[in-house]
Amino acid sequence: MTRKQKRTLMRIGASALLLITAVLLPLEGLWRFLSFLPAYFVIGWDVLWRAVRNILHGRVFDENFLMALATIGAFCTGFFGEGEYPEAVFVMLFYQVGELFQGYAVGKSRRSISSLMDIRPDYANIEENGALRRVDPQSLHVGDVIVVKAGEKIPLDGMVLEGASSLDTSALTGEALPREVGPGDDVISGCVNQSGLLRVEVKKEFGESTVSRILDLVENAGSKKAKTENFITKFARYYTPAVVLSAAALGLILPIFLGNWASWISRALIFLVVSCPCALVISVPLSFFGGIGGASREGILIKGGNYLEALAHTETVVFDKTGTLTRGVFKVTAVYPESPFSEEAVLELAALAESYSEHPISRSLREACKNSLEPGRVADVQELSGRGVKALVDGKIVWAGNDKLMEEAGVDFEKREEPGTIVYVAVDRAYAGAILISDEKKPDAKETVALLKAAGVKRVVMLTGDAEKAGEAVAEELGIREVFTELLPADKVREVERLLGECSPKGKLAFVGDGINDAPVLSRADIGIAMGALGSDAAIEAADIVLMDDKPSKLSTAMRISRKTLRIVRENIIFALGVKVLVLLLSAFGLANMWAAVFADVGVSVIAILNAMRALKGR
Amino acid sequence: MIKTYALENLDCANCAAKMETAIRKIPGVNDATVSFFTQKLTVDAEEERFEEIMKQIVKVCKRVEPDCVILR
Numbered sequence: 001m002t003r004k005q006k007r008t009l010m011r012i013g014a015s016a017l018l019l020i021t022a023v024l025l026p027l028e029g030l031w032r033f034l035s036f037l038p039a040y041f042v043i044g045w046d047v048l049w050r051a052v053r054n055i056l057h058g059r060v061f062d063e064n065f066l067m068a069l070a071t072i073g074a075f076c077t078g079f080f081g082e083g084e085y086p087e088a089v090f091v092m093l094f095y096q097v098g099e100l101f102q103g104y105a106v107g108k109s110r111r112s113i114s115s116l117m118d119i120r121p122d123y124a125n126i127e128e129n130g131a132l133r134r135v136d137p138q139s140l141h142v143g144d145v146i147v148v149k150a151g152e153k154i155p156l157d158g159m160v161l162e163g164a165s166s167l168d169t170s171a172l173t174g175e176a177l178p179r180e181v182g183p184g185d186d187v188i189s190g191c192v193n194q195s196g197l198l199r200v201e202v203k204k205e206f207g208e209s210t211v212s213r214i215l216d217l218v219e220n221a222g223s224k225k226a227k228t229e230n231f232i233t234k235f236a237r238y239y240t241p242a243v244v245l246s247a248a249a250l251g252l253i254l255p256i257f258l259g260n261w262a263s264w265i266s267r268a269l270i271f272l273v274v275s276c277p278c279a280l281v282i283s284v285p286l287s288f289f290g291g292i293g294g295a296s297r298e299g300i301l302i303k304g305g306n307y308l309e310a311l312a313h314t315e316t317v318v319f320d321k322t323g324t325l326t327r328g329v330f331k332v333t334a335v336y337p338e339s340p341f342s343e344e345a346v347l348e349l350a351a352l353a354e355s356y357s358e359h360p361i362s363r364s365l366r367e368a369c370k371n372s373l374e375p376g377r378v379a380d381v382q383e384l385s386g387r388g389v390k391a392l393v394d395g396k397i398v399w400a401g402n403d404k405l406m407e408e409a410g411v412d413f414e415k416r417e418e419p420g421t422i423v424y425v426a427v428d429r430a431y432a433g434a435i436l437i438s439d440e441k442k443p444d445a446k447e448t449v450a451l452l453k454a455a456g457v458k459r460v461v462m463l464t465g466d467a468e469k470a471g472e473a474v475a476e477e478l479g480i481r482e483v484f485t486e487l488l489p490a491d492k493v494r495e496v497e498r499l500l501g502e503c504s505p506k507g508k509l510a511f512v513g514d515g516i517n518d519a520p521v522l523s524r525a526d527i528g529i530a531m532g533a534l535g536s537d538a539a540i541e542a543a544d545i546v547l548m549d550d551k552p553s554k555l556s557t558a559m560r561i562s563r564k565t566l567r568i569v570r571e572n573i574i575f576a577l578g579v580k581v582l583v584l585l586l587s588a589f590g591l592a593n594m595w596a597a598v599f600a601d602v603g604v605s606v607i608a609i610l611n612a613m614r615a616l617k618g619r
Numbered sequence: 620m621i622k623t624y625a626l627e628n629l630d631c632a633n634c635a636a637k638m639e640t641a642i643r644k645i646p647g648v649n650d651a652t653v654s655f656f657t658q659k660l661t662v663d664a665e666e667e668r669f670e671e672i673m674k675q676i677v678k679v680c681k682r683v684e685p686d687c688v689i690l691r
Binding site for chain 2 (some may be wrong): 290
C-alpha cells in the first residue's frame with residue numbers, strides 16, 4: 001500500500017468511529033444534523049475540495065462532483081424529513097472504501113505485470129586490472145568483454161569467449177528447460193546464467209539488445225488499442241451525460257407535475273451516483289493489459305490489444321514450412337543399407353568421405369555418425385560439384401552423392417523416391433546403400449494442427465518453397481490438407497492475399513513464419529506471427545505477435561489466452577452495464593436506495609477489476 | 620517525433636481517457652495515448668514545434684486532472 005492509501009485507510013477508520021458515535025448520541029433536530037458533520041468531513045473533504053476545484057476549472061459532472069452532490073443532497077432530504085443522515089455519511093464512506101480498493105487492485109496488477117517484465121539487467125561486470133567492476137550496461141560498446149557470474153542476468157547480447165554454463169531462458173521464452181552454452185555460442189540478454197562463469201564479448205549495444213527490444217514492445221503494447229477498448233471510451237462519453245440529463249428530468253421536471261419533491265430528488269441523486277462509467281473504463285483495458293502480460297509470461301509477445309482481440313477470431317492459419325513447422329536443419333532420418341553392409345557402416349563411409357566438406361548435408365552426416373571419425377583414414381578427396389564426393393577411405397574408393405554420381409560411376413543402384421535429399425554410397429563401384437536426409441519436423445507440429453482445428457480454425461494451410469513431393473509428404477504427415485509448394489517469396493504474398501479474400505468478413509487470417517525472408521507476408525496478413533525470435537531482430541520488427549521459442553503449439557496457447565481475455569471483457573461489460581441499468585430502473589420507480597447506487601458504482605468496479613485480473617493468469 | 624513520458628498521480632481511468640481526447644485535439648499533435656496502467660503518455664507531434672506543443676499538453680492535463688504530473 002502506498003502512503004496515500006494508508007492515510008485513506010486511517011480516515012475511513014476515524015470516520016466510521018465518528019459515525020457510530022453520532023448515531024448513538026441522543027440528539028434531536030439541528031444538533032443531530034450537526035453531530036454527523038465531523039464524520040462526513042473527515043471522509044469527504046478531499047472529494048468536496050476536488051469537486052469545487054474542478055468546477056472552477058470548468059469541469060462539471062466528474063466523479064467528485066457527482067458524489068458531493070449526491071451526499072449533500074442526501075443530507076438535505078434528511079433535513080426535510082425523508083431519509084436519514086447516516087446514509088449520507090455512509091455513501092461517502094463506502095465510496096472511499098471502494099476507491100481505495102480499486103487503487104490497490106490496479107496497483108497490484110500493474111506491479112505483477114511489471115514483475116513479469118523483470119528482465120531488465122541493472123549492471124554489467126567488466127574486468128579491470130584483475131578485479132571486477134560494475135558498470136551501467138548502456139555504457140558498453142560492441143567488442144567489449146563482460147563477465148557474467150552464476151545467478152546473474154546476461155546484460156547484453158553477445159558471444160561466449162570462455163566458460164560453459166546452462167542458461168535459464170524462461171523469462172524470455174516461458175521454456176523451463178535450461179539451454180547449454182559454451183565458447184562460440186551466442187547468448188541473449190535477459191537469460192539468467194545458472195552455473196558457471198562466462199566471459200562474453202558484446203555483440204550489440206544495450207539499446208539494440210534483445211531485452212531492450214522486448215521491453216519496448218511490451219511497454220508500448222498499450223498504445224495499440226483493441227476495438228472494444230475504443231468502443232468503451234466512446235460509450236462512456238455519451239453514457240454519463242445521458243444519465244445526468246435523465247437525473248435532471250427526474251428530479252427537476254417530473255415533480256412539477258407529480259409533486260413530492262424530496263422523493264424525486266433522492267431518486268435523481270441515485271442516478272447521479274450510477275452515472276460514472278468507471279467500472280467499464282477501467283476493467284476493459286485492464287483485461288487486455290492482463291492478457292498481454294499473461295501471454296508474455298508464456299513467451300508470447302503481443303504488440304497490442306488489437307492483435308490480441310483479432311487472434312480470437314482467427315479463421316485461417318497459414319504456416320510457412322521451413323523453420324516454422326520444421327526445424328530448418330537437415331538431419332539423417334533413414335538409412336537403407338544394401339547387404340552385406342550395415343546401417344552403421346554406410347553412415348560411417350559417407351561421413352568419412354564427406355568429412356572435409358562444410359555443406360549442411362555433410363554436417364548432418366557427421367552428426368548422425370556415432371563413431372569417431374579419424375581424418376587419417378581419408379585421402380584423395382575430390383568434390384564433384386552438384387553430384388557429391390569421391391574419396392579414398394581405408395584404401396578403398398568411396399563414392400557418396402546423388403543419382404547422377406552413381407550413374408557416372410557406373411554403379412548398379414536402386415533409385416529411391418522418398419521426399420528429401422538422398423545420398424547414395426558405393427564402395428569400389430559396389431552399391432552399399434542410401435541415406436535419407438530431410439528437414440526434421442518439430443515435435444509439436446502435428447499436435448498444433450490438431451489443436452488449432454479443435455479451437456475452431458477453419459483452414460490450416462501450408463506454404464513452402466520446397467518441391468511438390470517433399471512439401472506434400474510433410475503436410476500429409478501433419479494433417480494439413482491444403483498445401484502450396486514450389487513458391488517463391490513473392491508467390492507467398494500472392495497466396496496469402498488470395499486466402500485473405502476467401503475469409504469471411506469477420507474472420508481473420510494469421511500467417512506464421514520464422515521472420516526470415518517473410519516480412520512482406522507477415523505485414524500483409526491480418527495477424528503476422530513470427531516464431532523462434534530469440535535473437536532475430538527482423539522478426540520482432542515485422543510481426544504483430546512474436547513467439548519467443550520454437551514451438552508452433554504456442555500459437556494455440558496464444559489463441560486460448562486471447563479467447564479467455566475477450567470472454568472476461570464481455571463478462572465485465574454485461575455485468576457492469578446490467579447492474580447499472582437495473583439500479584437505474586429500480587430507482588426511477590423509487591425501489592432502490594443510495595446503497596444500491598454506490599454498489600452499482602464502486603462495488604461493480606471492484607468486482608470487474610477482480611475479474612479482469614484473471615486475464616493475467618494466462619491459461 | 621514520438622516521445623514517451625511517465626505520469627504521476629494518475630488515479631482514474633476515465634480521467635486518462637479524457638486527457639487523451641483533450642491532447643489529441645491540440646493542433647500539431649498527430650497522435651497521443653495515455654495509458655492508465657503503465658502510467659505513461661506517448662505523444663506523436665510535429666518535431667519543430669514539439670516543445671511548444673508539450674507546454675500546451677501540460678496545460679491541458681492540468682485542466683483535466685490537476686493532480687496528475689507529467690514527468691519530464
